[in-house]
Amino acid sequence: MFDPTVTFADLEWLRELWPHRLVVKGVQSTTDARDVVAAGADAVVLSNHGGRQLDRAPTPLKLLPRVVDELQGRAEILLDTGILSGADIIAAVANGASGCLIGRAFLYGLMAGGERGVDRAVEILSSEITRTMQLLGVSRISDLTPEHVTLPA
Ligand SMILES: Cc1cc2nc3c(=O)[nH]c(=O)nc-3n(C[C@H](O)[C@H](O)[C@H](O)COP(=O)(O)O)c2cc1C
Numbered sequence: 001m002f003d004p005t006v007t008f009a010d011l012e013w014l015r016e017l018w019p020h021r022l023v024v025k026g027v028q029s030t031t032d033a034r035d036v037v038a039a040g041a042d043a044v045v046l047s048n049h050g051g052r053q054l055d056r057a058p059t060p061l062k063l064l065p066r067v068v069d070e071l072q073g074r075a076e077i078l079l080d081t082g083i084l085s086g087a088d089i090i091a092a093v094a095n096g097a098s099g100c101l102i103g104r105a106f107l108y109g110l111m112a113g114g115e116r117g118v119d120r121a122v123e124i125l126s127s128e129i130t131r132t133m134q135l136l137g138v139s140r141i142s143d144l145t146p147e148h149v150t151l152p153a
Contacts, residue, residue: 008035008036011024011040011041015040022043023043024044025047026047030063030069033046033070033077034071037071041075043075044071044076045080046063046064046067047060047080047081050080050103050104064096065146076098078100079092079101080101083101084105085128086126086128086130087128088100089128089129090132090148090149091149091151094148109122
């Protein structure tokens with residue numbers, strides 16, 4: 001958005017300069033996921049940046065199964081946007097994300113109680129993960145599968 005001249009060639013250039021893990025955030029389609037990984041990314045973050053600017057931007061959780069299918073394990077997939085509960089994290093991980101990023105959920109904790117508020121937000125998310133897994137009857141994260149989740153149409 002800030003520099004419309006940026007292309008995948010710039011990502012390849014960054015890949016050459018940066019010898020460590022390269023993670024690209026903001027992927028919103030299967031083709032972009034494919035091209036970002038072809039340009040050398042180690043991981044993609046499916047994200048519409050919280051959906052704060054563009055109404056009807058793709059919902060990362062809905063996009064996730066198709067990106068998993070597209071990448072076939074060639075890169076790690078993280079999910080960002082709309083994580084407001086531990087159950088949301090479970091839904092993402094069960095569908096193939098290796099983890100989630102959270103924006104507003106920790107900011108709400110920060111606003112309510114500073115550092116302690118952020119700790120509390122993490123505690124709440126963590127206890128919701130445990131409770132959701134108990135309700136599902138699943139004791140290991142690695143045992144979660146897409147069958148444990150009904151995605152919105
Ligand atoms: C106040 C605020 C400012 C943000 N600024 C940026 C930004 O400059 N660049 C960016 O890529 N994402 C930005 N984001 C998006 C976050 O990095 C993240 O993708 C988003 O908050 C995740 O969604 P969630 O809030 O539903 O968890 C911003 C989010 C918030 C709440």
